[in-house]
Amino acid sequence: MTSTNGTGTHGAVIADTAADQADGAIVELRNAGKSYGNIRALHGVDLAVYPGKVTCVLGDNGAGKSTLIKIVSGLHQHTEGEFLVDGQPVRFSTPREALDKGIATVYQDLATVPLMPVWRNFFLGSEMTRGSGPLRRLDIEKMKKTADEELRNMGIVLDDLEQPIGTLSGGQRQCVAIARAVYFGARVLILDEPTAALGVKQSGVVLKYIAAARDRGLGVIFITHNPHHAYMVGDHFSVLRLGTLELSADRSEVSLEELTNHMAGGAELAALKHELSQVRGVDVEELPEEADLTAPVAGGGEGKS
Numbered sequence: 001m002t003s004t005n006g007t008g009t010h011g012a013v014i015a016d017t018a019a020d021q022a023d024g025a026i027v028e029l030r031n032a033g034k035s036y037g038n039i040r041a042l043h044g045v046d047l048a049v050y051p052g053k054v055t056c057v058l059g060d061n062g063a064g065k066s067t068l069i070k071i072v073s074g075l076h077q078h079t080e081g082e083f084l085v086d087g088q089p090v091r092f093s094t095p096r097e098a099l100d101k102g103i104a105t106v107y108q109d110l111a112t113v114p115l116m117p118v119w120r121n122f123f124l125g126s127e128m129t130r131g132s133g134p135l136r137r138l139d140i141e142k143m144k145k146t147a148d149e150e151l152r153n154m155g156i157v158l159d160d161l162e163q164p165i166g167t168l169s170g171g172q173r174q175c176v177a178i179a180r181a182v183y184f185g186a187r188v189l190i191l192d193e194p195t196a197a198l199g200v201k202q203s204g205v206v207l208k209y210i211a212a213a214r215d216r217g218l219g220v221i222f223i224t225h226n227p228h229h230a231y232m233v234g235d236h237f238s239v240l241r242l243g244t245l246e247l248s249a250d251r252s253e254v255s256l257e258e259l260t261n262h263m264a265g266g267a268e269l270a271a272l273k274h275e276l277s278q279v280r281g282v283d284v285e286e287l288p289e290e291a292d293l294t295a296p297v298a299g300g301g302e303g304k305s
């Protein structure tokens with residue numbers, strides 16, 4: 001995770017610049033932060049999203065995950081540091097501007113109309129039409145065919161695209177939303193806790209389509225509380241705590257166990273274990289050992305300046 005566009009030397013040939021960008025991050029935060037009035041929700045965060053890679057952002061409640069994705073998705077503006085897209089500093093005023101740069105966000109409470117068919121939801125707000133002027137009408141057949149093809153391309157097979165989207169499982173709806181973002185040209189896909197409300201099997205299905213989006217060359221930002229889910233698909237892991245990066249490590253630099261320890265809060269959980277051991281009727285043996293929790297983690301400072 002490094003800065004992307006070489007030395008910044010003037011006069012570089014265009015082909016070199018293009019190659020640099022192709023190899024570089026689509027989205028990058030450098031020492032970025034955000035304050036809401038007096039509240040500093042995010043501070044000193046470095047993050048890079050590469051095509052064909054999954055960047056996982058983990059953190060407990062209040063860690064700053066939502067604030068981070070709101071900056072990247074155009075809902076809020078950063079108040080510190082830099083935000084770059086394709087190596088150029090940006091400051092989005094609306095989510096539409098982020099979308100125009102190919103940054104699409106799939107929120108947990110998916111913006112779908114439950115009683116409308118799957119294919120209709122797939123094109124919601126961007127309907128295909130035929131004819132022009134007063135003869136212009138929805139091209140229903142084309143929308144059905146395209147939705148079917150696109151879902152199949154992602155490996156999503158639904159029995160009937162006429163069924164109301166509300167009848168699909170939560171996992172299936174997440175998958176439709178991912179396929180939809182891919183079809184509408186997303187280059188970066190932000191997934192806001194897509195597995196949070198799902199059981200084991202459905203989470204597995206969603207993880208499969210996160211991998212499918214990655215394999216189609218998208219850069220994915222996967223927000224989650226769950227280190228196990230993150231580790232199944234992640235190429236890079238950024239753990240936030242109280243608004244700052246507590247870990248930024250590539251997959252080769254961190255094990256699942258270490259990632260879990262970071263999420264568990266290491267020393268904090270060890271202290272809690274000690275406290276709980278004083279309480280009658282609480283079995284602290286079920287909690288991990290203190291030594292496991294405080295094990296040093298490779299790459300903990302990576303990405304920080």
Ligand SMILES: Nc1ncnc2c1ncn2[C@@H]1O[C@H](COP(=O)(O)OP(=O)(O)OP(=O)(O)O)[C@@H](O)[C@H]1O
Nearest residue numbers: 036039040041059060061062063064065066067068
């Ligand atoms: N609009 C806001 N105004 C003031 N403070 C805010 C606002 N949004 C977030 N915060 C504060 O910023 C900090 C980070 O919040 P954020 O919602 O980004 O965390 P999170 O990691 O997404 O948490 P959760 O998983 O609970 O959604 C918190 O202390 C929160 O209270």
